[in-house]
Amino acid sequence: MSTPLMMSVAEFAQLHRISETTVRDCIRGESATYPPLQCKRVGSSRKSRIYITAEQAAEWRAALPDA
Numbered sequence: 001m002s003t004p005l006m007m008s009v010a011e012f013a014q015l016h017r018i019s020e021t022t023v024r025d026c027i028r029g030e031s032a033t034y035p036p037l038q039c040k041r042v043g044s045s046r047k048s049r050i051y052i053t054a055e056q057a058a059e060w061r062a063a064l065p066d067a
Helices: 009-016 020-028 054-063
Strands: 006-008 040-042 049-053
Touching: 006 009, 009 020, 009 049, 009 054, 049 054
Parallel strands: none
Antiparallel strands: 006 049, 040 049
């Protein structure tokens, strides 16, 4: 399966098998379990949409601790 160039919070959560709440915690840098996640915001701050690029997703995965 290939990674989309840009994905929504819901798509990122489904692709990585984590909850949308966890994704939003990572975006805010508040997750105790997962690394911070960079994202792109489109629109005004009140009604913005959040997108995660393939590059941002790869950086997030690379920041996960090794087993």
